[in-house]
Amino acid sequence: MSFRIETDGLGEIQVPKNVLWGAQTQRSLHYFSIGRELIPHEMIEAYAILKRSCALANASSGRLSQEKCDLIVRICDEIIKGQHDQMFPLHVWMTGSGTQFNMNVNEVIANRASQITGQPLGSKKPLHPNDDVNMAQSTNDNFPSAMYIASALAVHRKLLPALDRFENSIEQKSQEWSDIVKVGRTHLQDAVPITLGQEWHGYVGMLKDNKERLQQALRGIFALALGGTALGTGVNTEAGYAEKACQEIAHYTKLDFHSGNNKFALQGAHDGLVHLSGCLRTLAGSLFKIANDIRLLACGPRAGLGELTLPTNEPGSSIMPGKINPTQAEALTMLCLQVMSNDVAVGMGGAGGMLDMNAYKPLIIQNIMQSLTLLHDGMENFRKFLIEGTTANKDHIKQALDHSLVLVTALSPIIGYDKASQVAHHAVEHGLSPREAALELGFIDGATYDKVADPRLMLKPNIKR
Known part of the structure; x- marks a missing residue:
């Protein structure tokens, strides 16, 4: 050379x-x-x-x-x-x-x-x-400003649009499955009925909340340190330079960047980025739950819950023919853990600033940009290769609902909690359905049972005076 x-x-x-x-x-x-x-x-x-x-x-x-x-x-x-x-x-x-x-x-x-x-x-x-x-620049003011610009552009251009598409895909499934009544579960045990659509509507709400958090965090990213030069005093700049330079950045990016009011704070700490990273961690936690729920509901399919059928993307085993694994869920949950770990590093780096300058800048931006990239790519893949192709196993869902003991919850206002509990235990001990057990114990007649224990009546407030 x-x-x-x-x-x-x-x-x-x-x-x-x-x-x-x-x-x-x-x-x-x-x-x-x-x-x-x-x-x-x-x-x-x-x-x-x-x-x-x-x-x-x-x-x-x-x-x-x-x-x-x-x-x-x-x-x-x-x-x-x-x-x-x-x-x-x-x-x-x-x-x-x-x-x-x-x-x-x-x-x-x-x-x-x-x-x-x-x-x-x-x-x-x-x-x-x-x-x-x-x-008119120092690395001490232009590097954090570049970090803020890079982060805001990535959130605006990539993360929020991907989150919109992800939410819309979940919302479509929620509407499609609005009439599929199933057994709800708390503590991983059978609970009162819920529709599959209602369950997924909960995911929609989580994603909407995450969008609001990200948009709020962006407001703290738009204030730039540029113009503070070495320590925030603006030495070697002219009056009005900071405002003009930030106006040019805002004009070029079409985002609301502006000269920060307190450049000592913006250069001594990078709390706006720490806050953004925390929002990325919260989104990762939401996606982690959604992915885990979906693969749990799809587990089996014959020896597990088997309520959902996932797309068949690739063979799941090199030794077991026909085995299909929830690989998209595995990828998404792994990257979510990485994002959560990145946030720990960002938080410690943000807290590590000493006196008039933070000296963890490359660490902070490396972790934030990796988190943004992983979340964008993970949501796009999970949406395209799992959510959009997932179907509901309606027959299996109905069968599980019909045999669920939690239907006796609807009997409590009629026969009382203690008798309703006896119905549940009697059904377990004698291998009966809740209806059969209630009739055998003589606590209620068939017509009344069918009227009050209809699972669809349990999907909303159901007590009438």
């Missing part, structure tokens, strides 16, 4: 000849070759949006020439389109501020400008990575 020589504040260093990154990126690759995780791809676009917005803000005040601004905007647009993705090779496990990634972006923009204008790579002409591309 051939090299060129670039310089930074520490002196000279060899950089591969044809790459667009520079000295500080190369030092990071040398000193932080830890693990396989790279800075999340979403941060590349977020930083490009941020850099173009800062350039526009600086140009509007005359601090940055229009020629340099136009060049930065042009290159940022290339980066946003994914044209230079391979030029961002840095690992997550680096400095906790993310400084080298900020410089990676600055160096790529500066060297691409040199390339466009026919200047040697590393010449820092016509753009200097610090003086021009990083003008």
Whole structure:
């Protein structure tokens, strides 16, 4: 491999000849070759949006020439389109501020400008990575701002639409199964009747609540630290710069980003991201319950509950022919546990900020972006390959309902709790249905039993005076 020589504040260093990154990126690759995780791809676009917005803000005040601004905007647009993705090779496990990634972006923009204008790579002409591309910025304010931008875009573009589709699919099943009466279960034991539609309507409510939580969390993500520079004081910026730069970000993304009122809080802590991560954990918990419920209701199918029949996607065993497993549920529940674990890391990283800057930034954004990706992909797969193809085993559901002892619950207002309990025990001891047991004990006549113990009357308030 051939090299060129670039310089930074520490002196000279060899950089591969044809790459667009520079000295500080190369030092990071040398000193932080830890693990396989790279800075999340979403941060590349977020930083490009941020850099173009800062350039526009600086140009509007005359601090940055229009020629340099136009060049930065042009290159940022290339980066946003994914044209230079391979030029961002840095690992997550680096400095906790993310400084080298900020410089990676600055160096790529500066060297691409040199390339466009026919200047040697590393010449820092016509753009200097610090003086021009990083003008009025510090990693301490632009890295958290990029984290917020990346997170908000991912929630808005991917997670919420996937959650909408997931909820709609569940809602369709709820409506389709609104007339299928089944045995409810508490403590995994038979309970009073419920419709399969009502059971799934509960899932719909959980998902709606999660959407509201995410939308509320987004409001805390829209306030940006940008303009605070090193510590939140705004040193090396002009009055009005922060507001202008954030307005440009809002205009470009069409989201409600704005300059945060208290940049000391936004730079010393990243509580907005911690809150968002907590909402992702809550969504993961809801999906975990839904997936586990579905695979439990489908278990068997002949030696288990067998109320649901799942799609036959792939063989379930290498030794047992015909075995089909709830693999989509397994995948979803596994990724939900990963999201819950990620939230622990985000929470600890958020709490770990010391004095005027949090030094766990790459850890926080790595875990949040993984959680967002896993939840999006998991919901999409579970919806397409399980929910949409799942059917109700109506005959089996009816058979279980007809033999359920909990129908005696409807007798309590008529014959009293104690006698209703005797009916249940008598049915168990003598292998009778609840109706047969009630008639044999002489507690009620057949016509009255049929009238009050109709499972459909137990699906809503049923006492009349």
